[in-house]
Amino acid sequence: MSNTPKPEVTGPAASEMEMSGSCPACQGDVSVRFTGRRATSVCRKCGYVVHSIVHQQGGQIVFEQLVRAAA
Ligand SMILES: [Zn+2]
16 A cells, blocks of 8 residues: 555644543543653643553554552
8 A cells, every 4th residue: 555644643742632521630621732652631720630641543542541650
């Protein structure tokens, strides 16, 4: 196959998107900032922060939430 369309995700190392109503704490709008394979989600309402690793599976973006290891 030639000229396979490329997903839009590739490009600049950092980008942002919004996910409305996805705050686990208050269901508020969350601003997600991508840095390489990592995503930092910050709630615009309550400031709840979630760090995730971003995977791509079949063209879909999957967030894997980082669990803080005790240290
Ligand atoms: Zn919130």
